[in-house]
Structure formats: C-alpha cells, structure tokens
Amino acid sequence: MVILAFALAAGGLAASQVRSSIEEVESRVGAPTPLVVARQDIRGGTRLEPQALERMLTVQEIPERFVPPDALTAPQEAAGLRVAVPLAAGSYLTVGDLETGVGRGGPAGPVLAPGERVVEVPVASGAIGAAPPGTRVDVLVTTSPESGGGRTYVALQRVELLDSRAAAEGVGAAGAAPAAGAMAALRVTLEQAVMLTAAQNFAQEIRLLVRSPEDRRRIGPTSVRAADL
Structure with a gap:
C-alpha cells in the first residue's frame, strides 16, 4: 500500500509539472x-x-x-x-x-479577413507602377532630418498591394517634401495601419519594394541613420 501511495503521489507530481510546463510555454508563445x-x-x-x-x-x-x-x-x-x-x-x-485583391474581389472591393484594413499611402514611384494587385511588398520609410536626424527603416514586410495609381500633383507625406509619385492601397492589420499612418506624418519618403511571391522570409529590425552614411 505504501508503494502504491508513493506511486500515485509521484504520478500526480509529474502531471502537475507537465501542466506547469505547458502553462509556462503558452504564457510565452500563446495557446x-x-x-x-x-x-x-x-x-x-x-x-x-x-x-x-x-x-x-x-x-x-x-x-x-x-x-x-x-x-x-x-x-x-x-x-x-x-x-x-x-x-x-x-x-x-x-x-x-488567395486571389481576393482589388480587381479580383468584384465591385465591392477587396475581401478582408476579420481584423484587416485597407490603408492608402503616398509612395515613391518606380517599379511599383508596374506591379499588379496581389503583389507582396516591403515598406521602407525615410524620415526627414528635422524629425530626429533622419533614417530609413523597414516599417512593414510582405504586405499585399491591393491597388496603385499615379498621385495627384503635390501629394506627399504631411509636413514633408511632396516626393510621392503614386498612391498605394495596402492590406494591413489595424495595428499596422496606425503605425504606418503615424510614420507617414514624419516621412520624407515612403517606398515599396516588390518581393518574390515565394519569398516568405522575415528579417529582423533594419534601419540606417543618415549619420551612419
């Protein structure tokens, strides 16, 4: 009986430790x-x-x-x-x-998943002008020297371009030089939309870099300061 009681106690302790380990992992990376x-x-x-x-x-x-x-x-x-x-x-x-972007989602516009938003930003023209809806892009933001010395950083990675068109003359980021040559609509989360809108207020230029459809890698924080050049 003593051995049986000891075995049951040990089993209960082991189960408790397993539960604690699972809870600890879930607290770090989510359920x-x-x-x-x-x-x-x-x-x-x-x-x-x-x-x-x-x-x-x-x-x-x-x-x-x-x-x-x-x-x-x-x-x-x-x-x-x-x-x-x-x-x-x-x-x-x-x-x-999935093919759900502008031009493929019908007259009602793009199909959005719960939590998604469409944000439109002025961007530098270039290769983006020939990019079709559904293209994956990285978003580079260059801040003006007046807003902290000036730097260029990767704001978003592998977001979907929903649409692009030529910008009206004089369109640019608020308080910055009118460097935008196009307006781009991007599929983002609400948090990303808020971040990109805030970044736009201090941006001298926002540029989109076209990515290969097969490139799913994510890079760490990347930034270059004007003072480092």
Whole structure:
C-alpha cells in the first residue's frame, strides 16, 4: 500500500509539472491556434473547389504568437477561391495567398479577413507602377532630418498591394517634401495601419519594394541613420 501511495503521489507530481510546463510555454508563445495548411503542393492559379478541400488542405495547430495575421482557420473559408501563388506542402494558407485583391474581389472591393484594413499611402514611384494587385511588398520609410536626424527603416514586410495609381500633383507625406509619385492601397492589420499612418506624418519618403511571391522570409529590425552614411 505504501508503494502504491508513493506511486500515485509521484504520478500526480509529474502531471502537475507537465501542466506547469505547458502553462509556462503558452504564457510565452500563446495557446495552440488552428490554421489552414496545404496538404500537398498547390500550383498558382489553382481553384480550391469545395469538393477538393479535404484532399488539398488540412488544419494544424501552432502557438498563437507565430500565427500570421491573415491566416485562415478553416478550409471552408477558401472554398471557390483561387491560389494566387504556388504553395508547397506544409505551407500556411493566408488571405494574402488567395486571389481576393482589388480587381479580383468584384465591385465591392477587396475581401478582408476579420481584423484587416485597407490603408492608402503616398509612395515613391518606380517599379511599383508596374506591379499588379496581389503583389507582396516591403515598406521602407525615410524620415526627414528635422524629425530626429533622419533614417530609413523597414516599417512593414510582405504586405499585399491591393491597388496603385499615379498621385495627384503635390501629394506627399504631411509636413514633408511632396516626393510621392503614386498612391498605394495596402492590406494591413489595424495595428499596422496606425503605425504606418503615424510614420507617414514624419516621412520624407515612403517606398515599396516588390518581393518574390515565394519569398516568405522575415528579417529582423533594419534601419540606417543618415549619420551612419
């Protein structure tokens, strides 16, 4: 009996330690969250037919901290839509991977996931003028020397360009030189929209860098000060 009681006590202690470890991990990275994953390689342009969803897509759980802001949580959310870029087996499926941007979402405009917003910003013209809706871009912000010495930094990475058009003459960031040659509409989260709007108030220039559809890497904070040049 003593041995049995000791075994039960040890088992209870071990279970308690496991629960504590799980709670500690979840406090750092968040609770497990479901998101849609490609079950097989999917070619760009493939239509996700409702009857094929079970064969092409599955659901996995990852810590909340690592879930993309535009991730899908159920395969049915993608039913009937086309994949805009090639997806390798095991890749997350996000709203940005689907053909739902301006020009593809119909007269009502882009299809937005919960928590998403469309923000329009004046940007420097260049390669962005030839970029079609759905292109992934990085956002570079260059601040004016009067707002802290001047620096260029990566404000956002791999956001979706929904639309772009030539800017009206004289359009530029508030309080800065009218350097904008185009107006760009971007798919962002509310937090990103607030950050980009705030950055625009101190920007001398906002520039978009076109990314390869297959480039899903994220880089750490990147910034260059004028004083370092």
